Amino acid sequence: MTTRQINQQTIVRSRNLHKSFGPLLVLDGIDLDVYAGEVVVILGPSGSGKSTFLRCINHLESIDSGFVEVDGEQIGYRLRRERLDKLSNAAIAKQRQKIGMVFQQFNLYPHMTALQNVIEAPVGVHKESRSAATENAMRLLDRVGLSSKAHSYPRQLSGGQQQRVAIARALAIKPKLMLFDEPTSALDPELVGEVLSTMRDLAKQGLTMIVVTHEIGFAREAADRVVFMDGGKIVEMGKPEDVIGNPSHPRTQSFLSRFI
Numbered sequence: 001m002t003t004r005q006i007n008q009q010t011i012v013r014s015r016n017l018h019k020s021f022g023p024l025l026v027l028d029g030i031d032l033d034v035y036a037g038e039v040v041v042i043l044g045p046s047g048s049g050k051s052t053f054l055r056c057i058n059h060l061e062s063i064d065s066g067f068v069e070v071d072g073e074q075i076g077y078r079l080r081r082e083r084l085d086k087l088s089n090a091a092i093a094k095q096r097q098k099i100g101m102v103f104q105q106f107n108l109y110p111h112m113t114a115l116q117n118v119i120e121a122p123v124g125v126h127k128e129s130r131s132a133a134t135e136n137a138m139r140l141l142d143r144v145g146l147s148s149k150a151h152s153y154p155r156q157l158s159g160g161q162q163q164r165v166a167i168a169r170a171l172a173i174k175p176k177l178m179l180f181d182e183p184t185s186a187l188d189p190e191l192v193g194e195v196l197s198t199m200r201d202l203a204k205q206g207l208t209m210i211v212v213t214h215e216i217g218f219a220r221e222a223a224d225r226v227v228f229m230d231g232g233k234i235v236e237m238g239k240p241e242d243v244i245g246n247p248s249h250p251r252t253q254s255f256l257s258r259f260i
């Protein structure tokens with residue numbers, strides 16, 4: 001049972017989103033709303049456009065047509081890369097402040113401790129005071145079960161611990177939305193559980209999350225909604241018990257059959 005509240009405030013609204021790389025159509029009309037407090041898991045085969053969709057939400061890719069809004073503000077509407085660059089950097093930075101992103105490769109700064117990694121953006125970019133940022137970072141490290149590792153360097157941490165630091169770092173900017181792109185795919189199998197467990201806790205605490213993963217068990221337990229993407233389209237979307245338990249589309253059925 002979940003104690004989370006999902007309300008009707010839309011955090012992400014994507015409409016008819018199209019994105020190509022040269023002749024390759026990668027996103028072919030994505031329509032998706034994500035509500036405050038909701039956990040949406042995106043499943044789909046490699047190359048189906050999942051990462052590109054997350055990257056469009058976070059301004060890491062330009063958008064060809066359609067639009068994405070985050071918290072009511074449009075992201076790169078029909079702007080080509082050249083013009084997007086001209087879009088005020090301040091406006092982009094402001095939108096990105098609302099979004100935390102966790103990648104497959106955790107990309108911690110190797111010369112900084114866990115704590116320094118977590119306070120880097122709040123102090124360096126958002127000009128928070130070091131003491132307030134440190135206090136918040138210690139709370140976040142505690143939240144991901146790593147308060148005892150605050151002064152360890154990434155090389156002294158396991159992959160699972162590094163990824164949990166990366167999650168704390170993404171949370172440090174107090175995002176309204178967290179994007180996870182295959183956060184456990186680079187981990188040894190025995191380290192996957194601790195990261196998924198951290199993500200389950202965040203979900204329970206009401207964070208709005210979009211998670212791309214191949215962890216079907218996580219999707220089944222933690223997702224409010226599961227989206228199945230293939231060929232740049234959303235093929236099927238619904239409650240986990242429907243999309244995973246009883247998929248209606250042949251492509252979803254064939255994809256999921258690999259995990260049984």
Ligand code: ADP
Nearest residue numbers: 021024026044045046047048049050051052053
């Ligand atoms: P997924 O995350 O579902 O595996 P991606 O969004 O990474 O899929 O990629 C979708 C398609 O777009 C793939 O065919 C990939 O090779 C291609 N692609 C992704 N990024 C680029 C890029 N920067 N330039 C050219 N092609 C790309």
Ligand code: MG
Nearest residue numbers: 050051052181
């Ligand atoms: Mg990907």
